[in-house]
Amino acid sequence: MQTLGFIGLGIMGGHMACRLLEARLPLVVHTRTRSKASRLLARGARYAATPREVAAQCDMVFICVTDTPDVVSVITGEDGILAAARSGLVVVDHSTISPSATRELADELAVRGAILLDAPVSGGESGAKNGTLSIMVGGDKSAFERVEPLLRKMGATITHCGPSGYGQLTKLVNQILVSVTNLAVCEALAFAKKNNLDLERTIAALSAGAAGSWQLSNLGPKMIEGDFRPGFMVNLQQKDLRLILQAAEESNTSLPTTSLAHQLFTAAQAAGHGKDGTQALFTVIEKLASLH
């Protein structure tokens, strides 16, 4: 019987690790704030003090932390996974981080015979809770096939996108679409509001046609109501935009609109909306549209 490990039990990781319990395999968890593990420990998971100890006991280790330095620390830090890496170990990183850093980490693990799959997710807290995430996977195909049944506990759309880093690149493509389409909705509704249109009626009239998008149907109504509770936080969108622009620079790719989105989200952070949902971008665009 295989043993699974999960490192990082934040909002996303906590739900995803709970879904993994349904595989009915032993689960070892680690997280910086041990209290976040209590729900899982009550359901039979064991706690390990370090990522190294998780890896030493497990055949597959799932990671869900925030940013590139966090994953680097979990893998290559003192008492990191690398210290216990060996042939057959598969590490699945669900964090959204740099594609090039991902490839470097994969190379380091490969020296010890271990395999890194990058497997960032989208779908937010509700997707994590309900096991309906989209999971974009890069790395060795046969390792992907080994973990795929477990990924299916957590996600509904599982795609093998290509070699190491390609899951991260695909997630960044997702984030370009999400952030610029959000901006389209913000400018459209700001123009509509400034011209006294009925905003609910406008969304209803337009969302079924060529103007339609997930962002319009889901964030548009929240923008109108001023409901800025986070589905996806501005600060995390900014982290991902930084990763996009960094990866774009590494590949000499000019992305003028994505860059503009990054700047406008910076204004949203400056206005105190960092921990609000990305629909709070509307307040910036609306103010910009109405300065006097």
Place this chain on the structure above:
Amino acid sequence: MQTLGFIGLGIMGGHMACRLLEARLPLVVHTRTRSKASRLLARGARYAATPREVAAQCDMVFICVTDTPDVVSVITGEDGILAAARSGLVVVDHSTISPSATRELADELAVRGAILLDAPVSGGESGAKNGTLSIMVGGDKSAFERVEPLLRKMGATITHCGPSGYGQLTKLVNQILVSVTNLAVCEALAFAKKNNLDLERTIAALSAGAAGSWQLSNLGPKMIEGDFRPGFMVNLQQKDLRLILQAAEESNTSLPTTSLAHQLFTAAQAAGHGKDGTQALFTVIEKLASLH
């Protein structure tokens, strides 16, 4: 029995007038190029030499031409509708034109007791042909109710958006969404292509989630295939972007991203894509992403 008129039998107007025949009311048509009327004349419509002669014979006159000056000419030009305007005449303008010019034309017709409804459409040639257009209507509510059964011959989603000009404003909101979401798809796919992702697989992985849009699902595959046949032409998108930026200026509204879309579509026109579909914007973004 009421008599209907239709002025402007281009790609959109031709199909829409055909759908109107299903109302089984007398139809009088006028178009600058008389040969474009032959299909309708063969099905029982009568031809009138000028917009004035159409209006003189009809209770309701539908217009579908291109730009603001065309509508101004049809209504206020020599032998225009205004010369035959009288109490009870309803003029329905399906063209996408300036909201403020629309209000001025409505005022001029109102002096003669006639009513102008602005009723721009979206849904393209296939929507016009199949009677599934979205029609966004501004102007007098009871006149709207009179023409609504006829609009239902041409469209599937009919919305009364408010007073005169509000149909045009709603259409412009539609065009902000369409053009900026298109730009999101272009930058996302340019980034993906530059980084060697499989583009079909990328679209399949992302289109069901928060990144999803009509533009991604419908124009994305055409961008990949290099199929630039027009659903909606770049030159017409530019006309609409000009109307948006003009209306934004009139209402002191700053739209940085929409303005950027206008500039990038200008590059698409300069590169010879004016008569291609709006998905040809991808060639500009891809070249920009890859200049060396």
